[in-house]
Amino acid sequence: MRRILTRPLTFVLLAGLFVTGPQIGQAETQIPQSQSEISLGFAPLVKEAAPAVVNIYARIIRQDRNRSPFANDPFFDDFFRQFAQPQPRVQNSLGSGVILSADGIVVSNYHVVGEASDIRVVTNDRREYAAEVILADEASDLAILQLHNADDLPFLELRNSDAVEVGELTLAIGNPFGVGQTVSSGIISGLARTGTGGGQGFGYYIQTDAPINPGNSGGALIDVNGDLIGINTRILSRSGGSNGIGFAIPANLVREFVRQAQDGATEFQRPWAGMTGQPVDADLAEALGMARVDGMLISELHPQSPFVAAGFEVGDVVTAVDGEPVNSPSEMAFRLSVAGLGGQSEITRLRQGASATVQVALSEAPDEPASAPIQLNEQTPMPGLVVAQINPRVINRLQLPLSATGVVVLDPGPYAGRGGVQSGDIVMGVNGQPVAAPQDVPRLLLESGRWMQLDLLRQGKRVALRFRL
Structure with a gap:
């Protein structure tokens, strides 16, 4: 049997006032009429x-x-x-x-x-x-x-x-x-x-x-x-x-x-925006000619972002999603998460002082081009290592920069992990040879001699790891 509230409740406030009614917006202030009402509290x-x-x-x-x-x-x-x-x-x-x-x-x-x-x-x-x-x-x-x-x-x-x-x-x-x-x-x-x-x-x-x-x-x-x-x-x-x-x-x-x-x-599953942004502060508002300090400035857009398909550009300001204000990337992520996949949201956009409402399709990050993950086998120097082609879905999963390209480590496995390789590392090269696709990694590893070097990009910094085989 469902047990939910079926009647308005009465509560005592600080100065002996209480609120009653089924909705807070309809509450009215009254004077307690009896000792029982005064002692009722939240019980x-x-x-x-x-x-x-x-x-x-x-x-x-x-x-x-x-x-x-x-x-x-x-x-x-x-x-x-x-x-x-x-x-x-x-x-x-x-x-x-x-x-x-x-x-x-x-x-x-x-x-x-x-x-x-x-x-x-x-x-x-x-x-x-x-x-x-x-x-x-x-x-x-x-x-x-x-x-x-x-x-x-x-x-x-x-x-x-x-x-x-x-x-x-x-x-x-x-x-x-x-x-x-x-x-x-x-x-x-x-x-x-x-x-x-x-x-x-x-x-x-x-x-x-x-x-x-x-x-x-x-x-x-x-x-x-x-x-x-x-x-x-x-x-x-x-x-x-x-x-x-x-x-x-x-x-x-x-x-x-x-x-x-x-x-x-x-x-x-949360919709993928494919963008980065920053809160609009007083200096930005003045530079953009905005009358109010609110909204989120779009600072980067992925080419496959649904916002690009809807006509958004870097430099636009998002002020609301489905009528609710947005002032930071966290608010943007929350609003899209609440809206869910499969539909559309009304995004209020400010561009060069003109406001417009634009419909944006809500979808997950596309797996295009195919990520094509490869797990290295026991014949390679790093069995268990999993690498994949970077695409929007991989970027979203690993929280990589929107500009990331190339091949990324999904799972370092036991051997590479002990050597310092981490999930999210972008593989730039093996033994000085550039890596463009996942299949390049096992091929170049098998060509290694007694020493092997991995050139990685980790959180924007280059990392070189050397291994003795």
Whole structure:
């Protein structure tokens, strides 16, 4: 049986005022009429919403390399490197999750369950379920779980997070420090926060001052109607405890994750923009003759970008996607991710002072020309090495510069990896001979004598690695 909020709730505010109504935009301020109304607090809301927030216990097995006693010695380290064999290490992870459907769809953070081999989910009423990850994405720090043999579970509805406003009351529900389910209150402190986390630049968060601590990750940030605003994911703190600056992943991105998971996707698919950009600051706005300081300036476009096909040029300013403002590359990535693949988005473009709305097709990065990956066999000096032709799909997967061309390392394998080769290295040459296609690599390696040299391009810097065969 679905358990969701079916009636407006009443809450006491700081000065004895309270908000009532099914939507925050329709709230009206009233004077409490009785002692029971004054003492009501958040109890009815918590009673309705808390059962849909779960505790997650995950076990992650990592392969760690034994540290050689000569690891810091520049001479002996090379000799003893091969003896430092990987050893399994069990890491236990504790976090929270939110039930989003009666049949056991749960959302949490990637850093809680993304690499877990064993996951247990415990509900508010102490029922315990085994679970598996059905979709996860490290860049967005989101993971979708499916509980085994679950039905008729309480769940939360997803709110349109673009309608959230600064100053709204909010509750954070989770399992901080493993002490058990805990509720903390606050307000929405900020929107469209970017650059607060790591990953690949897709950070785009709602900020709240509701206390969030370790263990709250994956828990719920809800509004006064019990709808899910976002998934608590990180804090800004020097001590590791809450300083009143917490961040949640907006519900609109969670909705797209759930949709793709239910459609059977095994990897989260986000549209490819094929561009790089920078926020418009005061100096840029003045140089471009803009009346306002907003938008993202396009600084580079890949020839196969769908924005090129739609007529965009370097120097254009993107100010909105589907009517929502865009002021940074992170916001652009978020808006396209929410829109999803297969359709079109309305992109508001500013060029030479004139604004226009342009339809852009949303598609994944094309695999053209074919990447044609090759894995080297045991007859070559570097068995297990995987190389491929660089194309838009490879650029997007490895986060290479848009201008990258040639051949790239997808997987260094055991031998090249020990010698310092990394995934994402662009192979410029082997033994002084240029490399233009994947098949050039095994051919040139087989022509090596007692010594072999790889000329690589790594994050814009040239690297030369020498090997004795």
